[in-house]
Structure formats: C-alpha cells, structure tokens
Amino acid sequence: MLSEAMYALGAKKSCIRELFEYGMRQSAVVGAENVYDFSIGNPSIPAPQKVKDAFVRLLTERDSLEIHGYTQAAGRMDAREAIAEGLNSRYNACIRAQNIFFTCGAAPALVALIRALAVDGAEILAIAPYFPEYRPFVESNGMRFTIVPADTDAFQISFSALEAQLTPHTQAVIVNSPNNPSGVVYTEETLRRLGAILKRKSREYGHFIYIIADEPYRELAYDGVKVPFIPSVYPDTVVCYSFSKSLSLPGERIGYICVPDCAAESQKLFTAVAGAARTIGHVCAPSLLQLVAAEAVQAGACPDLEAYDRNRVMLYEALTSYGYQCVKPTGAFYMFVKAPDGDAAAFSELAKGENLLIVPGGDFGCPEFFRISTCVAPEMIERSLSVFKRLIESIN
Amino acid sequence: MLSEAMYALGAKKSCIRELFEYGMRQSAVVGAENVYDFSIGNPSIPAPQKVKDAFVRLLTERDSLEIHGYTQAAGRMDAREAIAEGLNSRYNACIRAQNIFFTCGAAPALVALIRALAVDGAEILAIAPYFPEYRPFVESNGMRFTIVPADTDAFQISFSALEAQLTPHTQAVIVNSPNNPSGVVYTEETLRRLGAILKRKSREYGHFIYIIADEPYRELAYDGVKVPFIPSVYPDTVVCYSFSKSLSLPGERIGYICVPDCAAESQKLFTAVAGAARTIGHVCAPSLLQLVAAEAVQAGACPDLEAYDRNRVMLYEALTSYGYQCVKPTGAFYMFVKAPDGDAAAFSELAKGENLLIVPGGDFGCPEFFRISTCVAPEMIERSLSVFKRLIESIN
Known part of the structure; x- marks a missing residue:
C-alpha cells in the first residue's frame, strides 16, 4: 500500500550518484590518488x-x-x-x-x-x-x-x-x-x-x-x-x-x-x-x-572562476590533442565529449575499469557522449590524462 | 492555461496570515502598542x-x-x-x-x-x-x-x-x-x-x-x-x-x-x-x-521555555477568571478558547474592532473556538487583558 511510482524513483539511484559512490568505495581499495572521479558537479572552490x-x-x-x-x-x-x-x-x-x-x-x-x-x-x-x-x-x-x-x-x-x-x-x-x-x-x-x-x-x-x-x-x-x-x-x-x-x-x-x-x-x-x-x-x-x-x-561577490577556467582549458586541450571530439565549453563546469566508438555507456564502463569515472550521456538524452565535471582538483586532472590517452588509443 | 487549482491556493491567503498583515497595517494607524496581535506562531524567544x-x-x-x-x-x-x-x-x-x-x-x-x-x-x-x-x-x-x-x-x-x-x-x-x-x-x-x-x-x-x-x-x-x-x-x-x-x-x-x-x-x-x-x-x-x-x-540545547510558560499561565488564569472556557494547554505555544457566544468567526471580528487579533477556529475544524498564540511579548498580554475582559462582558 505504498506508491510504487515513488518507490521506483527512490530505488533508482542516478547514474551520477552511483558512480560517485563507487568512486568513494574504490578509493578505499586502490587509494584516493588512483581514482579519477569526474562524475559529480559539486563546486570545488570555496564560497567567496x-x-x-x-x-x-x-x-x-x-x-x-x-x-x-x-x-x-x-x-x-x-x-x-x-x-x-x-x-x-x-x-x-x-x-x-x-x-x-x-x-x-x-x-x-x-x-x-x-x-x-x-x-x-x-x-x-x-x-x-x-x-x-x-x-x-x-x-x-x-x-x-x-x-x-x-x-x-x-x-x-x-x-x-x-x-x-x-x-x-x-x-x-x-x-x-x-x-x-x-x-x-x-x-x-x-x-x-x-x-x-x-x-x-x-x-x-x-x-x-x-x-x-x-x-x-x-x-x-x-x-x-x-x-x-x-x-x-x-x-x-x-x-x-x-x-x-x-x-x-x-x-x-x-x-x-x-x-x-x-x-x-x-x-x-x-x-x-x-x-x-x-x-x-x-x-x-x-x-x-x-x-x-x-x-x-x-x-558583487563571485567565486574564483579562474580555477574552473584553468581546468576547462587543460582538459579541453589535452583531450582534443588525443583525438577526442568535443564542443569547446564556455560555461558551467562540464565538458560533453563524444565517445570514440560512439557508445558512451560501453566507453564509460571501460574507463571505470581504469578507475576513471565519467558519466555516460544516455540520461542526458545523448547516448554517444559522456560528461566530465571540470570542478575537480587540477592535480587529479594531470594524473588522469594518461588514462584518457590510453583509452582512446586502445579503441582507435 | 495555468493550473486553476494552484492559482486558487496561491490566491487564498490563510486567515492567520491575513490577520497578521492586518495587524502590521493597523499598527501604523493606531500605534504598535495599541494592537494586540495573537495571530501568528512565530517563536518569540531567541535561538539558544x-x-x-x-x-x-x-x-x-x-x-x-x-x-x-x-x-x-x-x-x-x-x-x-x-x-x-x-x-x-x-x-x-x-x-x-x-x-x-x-x-x-x-x-x-x-x-x-x-x-x-x-x-x-x-x-x-x-x-x-x-x-x-x-x-x-x-x-x-x-x-x-x-x-x-x-x-x-x-x-x-x-x-x-x-x-x-x-x-x-x-x-x-x-x-x-x-x-x-x-x-x-x-x-x-x-x-x-x-x-x-x-x-x-x-x-x-x-x-x-x-x-x-x-x-x-x-x-x-x-x-x-x-x-x-x-x-x-x-x-x-x-x-x-x-x-x-x-x-x-x-x-x-x-x-x-x-x-x-x-x-x-x-x-x-x-x-x-x-x-x-x-x-x-x-x-x-x-x-x-x-x-x-x-x-x-x-x-542538549533548548530555548528558554520559561517565557512561553509564564505567558501561558498569565493568559490562562486571566481569561478563565473573566469567564472564558479553555482546556489548559500543557504544550506548544497556543491556547484554544471557546468563543463566549459559540461563534468564533463573529467573536474574532468583534475583537478585531478592538485591535485584538485572534484566529477563529473554523480552519482548524472547530468553529466554536479561537486560537491565541502565547509566543508574544508579555507586555502585550498585560495591555490586552482589559480588552479580553470587556469583550466577554459585552456578550454576557
């Protein structure tokens, strides 16, 4: 005698939330420095x-x-x-x-x-x-x-x-x-x-x-x-x-x-x-x-957007140089990248095997693309780049 | 092409809110010290x-x-x-x-x-x-x-x-x-x-x-x-x-x-x-x-309940001594008092004429009673008592 529709909504975790929680668990196993979590859009710079x-x-x-x-x-x-x-x-x-x-x-x-x-x-x-x-x-x-x-x-x-x-x-x-x-x-x-x-x-x-x-x-x-x-x-x-x-x-x-x-x-x-x-x-x-x-x-308070900007530029330049296709973002703190083989769900699973957490775009209405949050630590981006490179090379 | 049900809910202000806003307007006319506003349940003691x-x-x-x-x-x-x-x-x-x-x-x-x-x-x-x-x-x-x-x-x-x-x-x-x-x-x-x-x-x-x-x-x-x-x-x-x-x-x-x-x-x-x-x-x-x-x-933080308690006792004792009927409250910060003539809507209107703002109980499912908030300044209670007394005397 409960609402099955509400139960279903509560039981189905969002893909983003599941990846984020997987990242937390995996950090405990392989060490936080070896997990590259680009899943969640949580601001990474402090309040002004x-x-x-x-x-x-x-x-x-x-x-x-x-x-x-x-x-x-x-x-x-x-x-x-x-x-x-x-x-x-x-x-x-x-x-x-x-x-x-x-x-x-x-x-x-x-x-x-x-x-x-x-x-x-x-x-x-x-x-x-x-x-x-x-x-x-x-x-x-x-x-x-x-x-x-x-x-x-x-x-x-x-x-x-x-x-x-x-x-x-x-x-x-x-x-x-x-x-x-x-x-x-x-x-x-x-x-x-x-x-x-x-x-x-x-x-x-x-x-x-x-x-x-x-x-x-x-x-x-x-x-x-x-x-x-x-x-x-x-x-x-x-x-x-x-x-x-x-x-x-x-x-x-x-x-x-x-x-x-x-x-x-x-x-x-x-x-x-x-x-x-x-x-x-x-x-x-x-x-x-x-x-x-x-x-x-x-x-006129605003956060230090330069941090997001640097992340955006670093990721965009690196990924496109490896051969990824991506419309250059000029806002928010995300990039939406085309999966090399056009199947972002499969590519995200592949990446997950390397502890690289990216969000497949199906839930956003674009199953060929994956989302990367750029509101992350720049050190993590630097460590992750070789994984991004290896992944596209393994497919092409 | 708007939801008429939502419009109706937005357009119908609660009786409590209307009284409260009337009190604000009336304060500007007759002076805040001459309005006895018992309408709203807003805590009157600071956070601990x-x-x-x-x-x-x-x-x-x-x-x-x-x-x-x-x-x-x-x-x-x-x-x-x-x-x-x-x-x-x-x-x-x-x-x-x-x-x-x-x-x-x-x-x-x-x-x-x-x-x-x-x-x-x-x-x-x-x-x-x-x-x-x-x-x-x-x-x-x-x-x-x-x-x-x-x-x-x-x-x-x-x-x-x-x-x-x-x-x-x-x-x-x-x-x-x-x-x-x-x-x-x-x-x-x-x-x-x-x-x-x-x-x-x-x-x-x-x-x-x-x-x-x-x-x-x-x-x-x-x-x-x-x-x-x-x-x-x-x-x-x-x-x-x-x-x-x-x-x-x-x-x-x-x-x-x-x-x-x-x-x-x-x-x-x-x-x-x-x-x-x-x-x-x-x-x-x-x-x-x-x-x-x-x-x-x-x-174990809690507010200074003594202030509410003193208000409760002062109002209960005064009102019952004037002949009002009321179940003695032992919780929250309200009293629910029987209207002398059994019609709280009419009695509340009468009180409003004396700048005494009390909430008729119809919306609470008890049209014979009116609500008094006891989370108010004790000085206001003291000033209001003669009005409460005069009102019941005018009816009996």
Whole structure:
C-alpha cells in the first residue's frame, strides 16, 4: 500500500550518484590518488570570502528572531529588492521585488513552476542534452515530458527538431544555458530564433508558450562570453535561479523564481507558483541565506572562476590533442565529449575499469557522449590524462 | 492555461496570515502598542546561545566545501547519527542513522511522506483541531482528506468519532501533539487506545494504517508533562520533526522524517519517501543547518521555555477568571478558547474592532473556538487583558 511510482524513483539511484559512490568505495581499495572521479558537479572552490563574512556578521550583529524567523512565503522584501536591483543593474531589466519568489534552490523552483503550469494533457519540452531530473519533475505532475533531439555539432538548438516537437499542448520549453552537461552557452542568435518560433506557435495555438530558464550556471562563463538574459529576448520567460554554483553554496538550498512583468499573465502565474509551492511544503527559503544571497548580490561577490577556467582549458586541450571530439565549453563546469566508438555507456564502463569515472550521456538524452565535471582538483586532472590517452588509443 | 487549482491556493491567503498583515497595517494607524496581535506562531524567544555558537564555530573553523557542499539526499551521515543517538538516549528507542531523512522543515517532510503513501482512492485522516495545511498537502496528492470531529471537552481524541471515520481506504492518521491549535498533549492512554484501534482495523482491512506523528512542538511541554514517543506505543508510526520551534529557527527550514525499523515496510517506505522527495525538488536539507541541528541535539540545547510558560499561565488564569472556557494547554505555544457566544468567526471580528487579533477556529475544524498564540511579548498580554475582559462582558 505504498506508491510504487515513488518507490521506483527512490530505488533508482542516478547514474551520477552511483558512480560517485563507487568512486568513494574504490578509493578505499586502490587509494584516493588512483581514482579519477569526474562524475559529480559539486563546486570545488570555496564560497567567496564576502559570503563567509556576511554569514558571520549577520549571526553576530543581528537579532536572532530577525535573521532566523519565518519570512513571507516569497521571501523578505529587502532581500527580494536586492535581487531585483542586481538583475536590473546587470541586464537593464525591469524586475521588481514583487517578481521574485525565493526558493530552496533551483529544483523546487522548477517543480513549483512546472506544477503551476500543469493543466490536463499539457506537455513540457526539454532540449537535449538536458538535466535528467526534469523528467520526474514533469511526469510527477501528470504532464508529458518531450525532448528535442540534440544539435550534436554545436549543442545549440536544432530548430527543425524543435518545430517537430511543438504541439498545441506544449506549455513551456525548458532552456538550460550555460548548459549541464555540454558547458555550452546558447547564443543570443539561438535564443532569438527560439523566441521567434515560440511566438509564432503561441499565436498559432492560441495560448502562450513559456520559456523556463533554468539558470544555476548563469555566472559561470569563460572567454568573455556573455550569457543573455532571456526575458529580454523572449518576454514570456520565467527564470529559475540558484546560488548553489555562483556562490559555492550547493548544500544551502537558496535560489529564486523570477516571473517578470513582461511574461504573459505574470501576476496570475506568480500567484499560481505560490500556490504550487505550498503544495510541495514550501514555507519560505532559508531565512539567513536570503540575507546572505542579497548581500552577496549587492557586493558583487563571485567565486574564483579562474580555477574552473584553468581546468576547462587543460582538459579541453589535452583531450582534443588525443583525438577526442568535443564542443569547446564556455560555461558551467562540464565538458560533453563524444565517445570514440560512439557508445558512451560501453566507453564509460571501460574507463571505470581504469578507475576513471565519467558519466555516460544516455540520461542526458545523448547516448554517444559522456560528461566530465571540470570542478575537480587540477592535480587529479594531470594524473588522469594518461588514462584518457590510453583509452582512446586502445579503441582507435 | 495555468493550473486553476494552484492559482486558487496561491490566491487564498490563510486567515492567520491575513490577520497578521492586518495587524502590521493597523499598527501604523493606531500605534504598535495599541494592537494586540495573537495571530501568528512565530517563536518569540531567541535561538539558544549554543546554537549561535555552533553556527559561528562551524563557519570560522570548518572548510567551506565541507559545510556548504551537497550532502546525500537524506543528509550527512554524522548528523543523522547524532539525531538517532539523541532519540535513543531520550526514548530508549532503536533508531539508526539510516532511519533519518533530513528535510527542509516539517512541511516538506509531511508532503514527501503523504506522497509516498498516495495510492488510488487512499484517504488520510486528521483529528480536529488540526493544522489547516494538512488539507492541501493531502488533496494535492490526489487523496481524500477526512476529519475526526474534535473532543471539545479535553481536546484528546473522540474514539467513537475516530472509528466512524476509518475506512478500508485509510492509509494514515495524522497525530499532532503537542497540538496546534489546542496546546494539548495527547496522553499515553490516548495514544494506546488510538494504537489499539488502528491495530484492530489494520488487521480487519488487511493493510497497515500508519500514524504520521507531526511533531514540531515535541520539546515545548510544561508542568512536567512528558510527550510520549509514539513509535514506542504504536510501531507503525513515522515521525515528522522540525527544529523550527525547539531551536527558534523557523525560517531556516530544517527538520527530518524518522521511519523507524519497527514501522511496517520500513525500508520500502523510506525509499518511497526518498523518491517522493525528489519529485518535490528536494536535493538535501540545508547543509550547515544539518550540522547545527546535530550539535544542538548533542549539546542538549533548548530555548528558554520559561517565557512561553509564564505567558501561558498569565493568559490562562486571566481569561478563565473573566469567564472564558479553555482546556489548559500543557504544550506548544497556543491556547484554544471557546468563543463566549459559540461563534468564533463573529467573536474574532468583534475583537478585531478592538485591535485584538485572534484566529477563529473554523480552519482548524472547530468553529466554536479561537486560537491565541502565547509566543508574544508579555507586555502585550498585560495591555490586552482589559480588552479580553470587556469583550466577554459585552456578550454576557
């Protein structure tokens, strides 16, 4: 008399989590220095000093009831104002505090938003490669999860494939840029073309199609690449943001939903998000973290991205020199590499035999590719390179 | 094309929240000292010093990646062990770390557990007076929410009413003790009788009926009253706990689900809870707070309950001396008082006219009663007493 669907979801560990745990066990057997774990996307650089300072200052100087008390469901108004001002100053946007709803990270932000859009027969579209948790988020709300096959040449968007997947039931398209797992940033040109298609289709179907911008990696971009603010390109966009990666606080569960005024039925959607949040047990986002996030935004705090950048360059240059094919990532902290024989599941197993842990891309919708996390110790990358080299040589 | 159900939930503010916001507005008009706001259950005493010390020590002495990193979905093993040991030392229970699943407070704990029990046609039973959010938690998971009418003499359980509400579809009974809104602690005798009925009915129906023990007020008991540990009385019990009230950290969203080994299908249920948590966007509970909660449990930290106790006694003695009828609360920080004319909605409106804000009990399933929060400033209580007196005199 338990929900078999929930049991199945709990019993099936993600491939990433299984690899990570295998790596921990294997470290005990062969020594941590002989395991090359590229499985998990856990920030490897500490939170910025300004964040640490803000924590301690708030805890020592402010009143306990004020910093630890319940906030409004959407969050403290002063913190929401800080977030809105931060967005406006960077993107010349017109975001008000009333557009911001703080959440316990990006995952419940996505769930609340998806649930707010859950009407009979509705579909949510994702673009491969995509974050695997989108599927349970969509399907557990009774909606159909459909996928646009990947543009494996550039990991932008295959527009013919997109058009083929849009139906009158499409409620929203999830856009994740900088992308997990490809590390690619969608260009403004890509987003404009996407927006034009969605606008045309919205008119054709007689209802709005939203973009859900899932942006935990917004601040992680390299080579001077700018990450476009999607509501400026396509107004019917709702942003789900997380401070997990930008402030190296993944365990602390702080993020927000931004429903801009320009989005269709903005206020009604914001209200529906608040209602949906209630049903998933949202009371407020962690109160101290609301203040820390607001101060970090005001202070322009960001982690030392150079470490990720150096890892990215070292891995990209080494792997491509060995003959691996990979679209050069300019964001996030991942690389998505083509398996030499086109079967990433088999290649990842082969690598596992050498204690090299890489994530096969099947769960991301791209079974020919494997994901490497670049948020790792550079020493481990150096030690791993000979294994990467040996593996491709053994196949070619 | 939005979910009308979610919109409706977002648009309908709780009566408590509306009163609270009215109080804020009215304070600006007549002065804060002339508004007597007993509406909201926000702890009024600071977090214990040991909690503050733990926060600052962890932040200054421990590694950023360790304290702020992702944890396992169920939480850090060391923190789960601390919680299990704390329960074992106090209740002579047999809880293991593997039985503990940290959550972002009691609300998502309840939602994950209820969702794990959501099978076709299932019902969840609550005992009036009950916390109003149970209804959306149950109904949004497609289950029927049914209510056992209150035992208004003692606010224990009316067993004949309970038996009448049990059906072969009953999956679980939610037990909230110390109770919000009555402040009453269910006696061991009450729980034993409840357990005996559920055991008999489980056998009759051919499936287990769980008790969901919603225990955010476990540590808030007065007059030497002991709060029984329900799994020791009825094994098929799952505990949903929160540190919001016991550590005065309501905004921080830290709690746990305990699925003890003695509960039917314990491991399978734990797994289903983990799956259900995924679908509501749970990644992990706030990581720093897991450590703070563990240290607080190990240090036996608890807030200065004397302040709540003094408020409770002052209000109870004054109100009953004026002629109000009220079961003396021995837990939580609420009193549930009978409206002099039996219509708490009308009486609360009357009180609102005098800037006295009390919560009518309709949403708790007891429209004859109103709730008073005793987690308030004692000076406000003193100032309010003449208003309480005048109101009952005006009716009698």
